[in-house]
Amino acid sequence: xxxxxxxxxxxxxxxxxxxxxxxxxxxxxxxxxxxxxxxxxxxxxxxxxxxxxxxxxxxxxxxxxxxxxxxxxxxxxxxxxxxxxxxxxxxxxxxxxxxxxxxxxxxxxxxxxxxxxxxxxxxxxxxxxxxxxxxxxxxxxxxxxxxxxxxxxxxxxxxxxxxxxxxxxxxxxxxxxxxxxxxxxxxxxxxxxxxxxxxxxxxxxxxxxxxxxxxxxxxxxxxxxxxxxxxxxxxxxxxxxxxxxxxxxxxxxxxxxxxxxxxxxxxxxxxxxxxxxxxxxxxxxxxxxxxxxxxxxxxxxxxxxxxxxxxxxxxxxxxxxxxxxxxxxxxxxxxxxxxxxxxxxxxxxxxxxxxxxxxxxxxxxxxxxxxxxxxxxxxxxxxxxxxxxxxxxxxxxxxxxxxxxxxxxxxxxxxxxxxxxxxxxxxxxxxxxxxxxxxxxxxxxxxxxxxxxxxxxxxxxxxxxxxxxxxxxxxxxxxxxxxxxxxxxxxxxxxxxxxxxxxxxxxxxxxxxxxxxxxxxxxxxxxxxxxxxxxxxxxxxxxxxxxxxxxxxxxxxxxxxxxx
Ligand code: F6P
Numbered sequence: 001x002x003x004x005x006x007x008x009x010x011x012x013x014x015x016x017x018x019x020x021x022x023x024x025x026x027x028x029x030x031x032x033x034x035x036x037x038x039x040x041x042x043x044x045x046x047x048x049x050x051x052x053x054x055x056x057x058x059x060x061x062x063x064x065x066x067x068x069x070x071x072x073x074x075x076x077x078x079x080x081x082x083x084x085x086x087x088x089x090x091x092x093x094x095x096x097x098x099x100x101x102x103x104x105x106x107x108x109x110x111x112x113x114x115x116x117x118x119x120x121x122x123x124x125x126x127x128x129x130x131x132x133x134x135x136x137x138x139x140x141x142x143x144x145x146x147x148x149x150x151x152x153x154x155x156x157x158x159x160x161x162x163x164x165x166x167x168x169x170x171x172x173x174x175x176x177x178x179x180x181x182x183x184x185x186x187x188x189x190x191x192x193x194x195x196x197x198x199x200x201x202x203x204x205x206x207x208x209x210x211x212x213x214x215x216x217x218x219x220x221x222x223x224x225x226x227x228x229x230x231x232x233x234x235x236x237x238x239x240x241x242x243x244x245x246x247x248x249x250x251x252x253x254x255x256x257x258x259x260x261x262x263x264x265x266x267x268x269x270x271x272x273x274x275x276x277x278x279x280x281x282x283x284x285x286x287x288x289x290x291x292x293x294x295x296x297x298x299x300x301x302x303x304x305x306x307x308x309x310x311x312x313x314x315x316x317x318x319x320x321x322x323x324x325x326x327x328x329x330x331x332x333x334x335x336x337x338x339x340x341x342x343x344x345x346x347x348x349x350x351x352x353x354x355x356x357x358x359x360x361x362x363x364x365x366x367x368x369x370x371x372x373x374x375x376x377x378x379x380x381x382x383x384x385x386x387x388x389x390x391x392x393x394x395x396x397x398x399x400x401x402x403x404x405x406x407x408x409x410x411x412x413x414x415x416x417x418x419x420x421x422x423x424x425x426x427x428x429x430x431x432x433x434x435x436x437x438x439x440x441x442x443x444x445x446x447x448x449x450x451x452x453x454x455x456x457x458x459x460x461x462x463x464x465x466x467x468x469x470x471x472x473x474x475x476x477x478x479x480x481x482x483x484x485x486x487x488x489x490x491x492x493x494x495x496x497x498x499x500x501x502x503x504x505x506x507x508x509x510x511x512x513x514x515x516x517x518x519x520x521x522x523x524x525x526x527x528x529x530x531x532x533x534x535x536x537x538x539x540x541x542x543x544x545x546x547x548x549x550x551x552x553x554x555x556x557x558x559x560x561x562x563x564x
Contacts, residue, residue, distance in 0.1 A: 007516030049332035090118030103290035161214030164288025206237035315498025337510025365397035381516035
């Protein structure tokens, strides 16, 4: 194991014991946000924070000043500050892969070149060398200078990747759509299900399509299969229209003009036939789910331009600096992570909803699912010992107000405690009026109404006062004390989005540190990949079929009987 200290068992710290006593006392006294607000006129001020473009209201959480103090004690006792420093300095805190964890280097300004030399590499200089190449390439595509094999400018990009090589770019592409200014559309293919590719290339002209293959390893089954499928689609299309004659030279020329790659494995990129000049690298110290601000964001630079991407990186960097420089008690990034631990370990909350009141953020919950659950869904600590408490919140969500008409019922009146993050913005790029009514304000009033209802509920007396029949009163009561955090931004632009992503990256880090986890490996995804390779031959080979377990065998037999 790399030479880093073993995790400190959070459950054995004095802060943990104090938190348990504090929790039990709060419960015994009766938690009531309504009373807490009534008794403390400064509660909102005490639990509000500003971080660049984002305003945070944590007052509707089940916390008191004492809770915050004890959570910060816990963070100190388990060494959050030391581990944070170790991460930013490039210590190999990803122990199981013996790697540094330096996604924060991706957003450091060029002026920091020379200041972060890790394992002999000047990380910031290398980041900017690739960024500069990506910016020039993207500008060529955007301006029409980059031509397809028949001399036509690019009108569409098909980006192929999966997991961290897809979820980030898709989410950001959707989120920043109002800033797409080059008339170039991007379609993202991730699933190995051929339906995904078939639908995404529908209507595209191979002559004006650029394929970006994104894969950290350049070995991922889904991505490499889809990349070959895309190659076949493109070459067949070009041959069918007579644009190329199908000779080896014409094929190589077509691939050169229509395929570029993003990877840490530049050797395999070249083997695929992609010109190394058109390959954009990143490094083993960038985890897939932490990579949207690396070369993995190439499709975004093509769609939005270098300036928007620079603002995006600046948003991340502002949060990185804040996270490092702000004392824990005032550090909303650290506090959000610690409050999540509070709910998970002391209230037994199992899941966490993220509810963006912004349609452009509709893929944000899906993005966060990989970031949070692939990072912290673990039962072994970074030194190989078992965890000592529950870990890994189940993240899920949906854009408001759609969720309101679906699962909010369970959050309001169900038996589970589900802490929720609400995210909204004061401005919209699409103002609209319904008669005299500003529709954005109507929308925002829903965000505010939901957090209010969750916090303060509705009592039996209030229900009775509406004339409800007595037997129906319980069904119409709202218990309240359902915790929420409100994140209110000025507008959803590249800077604010970079801030939001970095915020959750560091929340994951804080939680992972308290639980003693290596939040940067993902061994839990490997077994399924191995087994899929063993199962594939069984569809046609009886010997391979005989080796399967009874259930898998029966399912394959069903397939064999029904495949047309
Ligand atoms: O699903 C596992 C995983 O390794 C993710 O961590 C990663 O983001 C994804 O596969 C894609 O990997 P690659 O970028 O190497 O194709």
